[in-house]
Amino acid sequence: MWDCTLIDGMLEKYYLSPFYATEFCVGFLGKVLVILGYIVCLPKWQSYNIYLFSMAVSDLIFLCTFPRLTHLYSHAQSETSPYACVINRYVLHVNLYSSILFMMWVSMDRFLLIKYPSRNHILLKPRTALVVTGVSWLIVNAEMGPMITLMVQDLRNRNSSHCKDFASLKGDIDHLGYSLGLTFFGYILPLIGLCIFSYKIAFLLRVQERILPQRNTSYKRPLKVATSATVIFLVLYTPYHVMRNIRIASQKPWANLELCTKMYIEAIYIITRPLAFLHSVINPLFYFIMGDKFRELLLAKIRLLLKKTKPQQEPT
Numbered sequence: 363m364w365d366c367t368l369i370d371g372m373l374e375k376y377y378l379s380p381f382y383a384t385e386f387c388v389g390f391l392g393k394v395l396v397i398l399g400y401i402v403c404l405p406k407w408q409s410y411n412i413y414l415f416s417m418a419v420s421d422l423i424f425l426c427t428f429p430r431l432t433h434l435y436s437h438a439q440s441e442t443s444p445y446a447c448v449i450n451r452y453v454l455h456v457n458l459y460s461s462i463l464f465m466m467w468v469s470m471d472r473f474l475l476i477k478y479p480s481r482n483h484i485l486l487k488p489r490t491a492l493v494v495t496g497v498s499w500l501i502v503n504a505e506m507g508p509m510i511t512l513m514v515q516d517l518r519n520r521n522s523s524h525c526k527d528f529a530s531l532k533g534d535i536d537h538l539g540y541s542l543g544l545t546f547f548g549y550i551l552p553l554i555g556l557c558i559f560s561y562k563i564a565f566l567l568r569v570q571e572r573i574l575p576q577r578n579t580s581y582k583r584p585l586k587v588a589t590s591a592t593v594i595f596l597v598l599y600t601p602y603h604v605m606r607n608i609r610i611a612s613q614k615p616w617a618n619l620e621l622c623t624k625m626y627i628e629a630i631y632i633i634t635r636p637l638a639f640l641h642s643v644i645n646p647l648f649y650f651i652m653g654d655k656f657r658e659l660l661l662a663k664i665r666l667l668l669k670k671t672k673p674q675q676e677p678t
Contacts, residue, residue, distance in 0.1 A: 366622035373632045379436035381636035386428040389643040393422040409491035410471040416495045417464035421642040424457035440524055444517045447525035452506055459548040460502045461641060465591045466552045467494060469559035472584030476566050505548055508540050529609040529631060538610045545603045553595055560588040594644055602638035605631040
């Protein structure tokens with residue numbers, strides 16, 4: 363007879379572990395390439411370069427939490443270090459929400475560039491982008507503050523033997539209220555920002571096409587980037603946040619659910635987690651789609667390095 367309590371352990375070992383390992387291997391190489399490309403290839407940084415670089419660093423840090431999670435899930439081991447548990451989960455969630463926030467700023471920057479091609483708007487200045495980036499990091503870290511308290515309380519209750527996912531934590535804080543608030547401020551608001559800037563970019567392009575029908579259409583690339591980012595975050599993040607809140611609600615006494623129903627809800631929630639984290643693998647595509655000079659400079663640098671590595675032919 364099927365034991366519903368076994369499904370979560372099976373998913374963690376045979377689904378989460380290989381999925382996280384694959385995402386780390388693929389995403390890590392892409393992020394390192396992008397970060398090195400920005401550092402080595404770009405002589406002059408614009409505001410959107412700062413946002414994209416910050417997002418790349420955020421995603422790289424995010425991916426670095428996967429190896430430990432992969433090891434723990436694959437061996438069904440309990441967490442041996444409460445400090446490692448808190449740091450790992452904290453870093454994961456901070457960079458989960460900073461990624462969509464930085465993409466919103468990229469979309470804002472692309473909209474302003476179309477509206478102010480001469481870059482005379484203050485938000486298009488690199489110094490302003492640095493300030494916005496710093497404030498964004500502060501906001502996301504502040505949003506994660508209650509989660510640290512929840513994790514510490516949960517580890518104490520469990521005698522530091524299990525490092526639970528965010529939706530499985532238990533503490534004195536209103537877990538469901540905090541999760542709903544984090545969903546709204548950390549995900550829904552930036553997503554609304556992405557939608558608004560995508561609409562504004564599309565509107566400006568339509569106006570410019572009516573005025574200058576023969577104008578170069580290179581400005582349509584920002585619309586594709588903003589629209590693609592909105593769709594990706596909507597598709598990947600929405601199931602995760604919906605199921606996370608349902609999972610937390612299912613543990614409440616007032617839910618009055620049967621054990622197997624709770625286990626099936628948790629199983630669906632587990633399935634959505636690595637799917638949401640796929641953004642860290644897909645994001646490198648945006649650095650190449652954005653175009654400008656980054657792609658050309660990076661490819662030229664790679665070709666130059668390949669030429670240098672080829673053995674020199676001896677003269678005959």
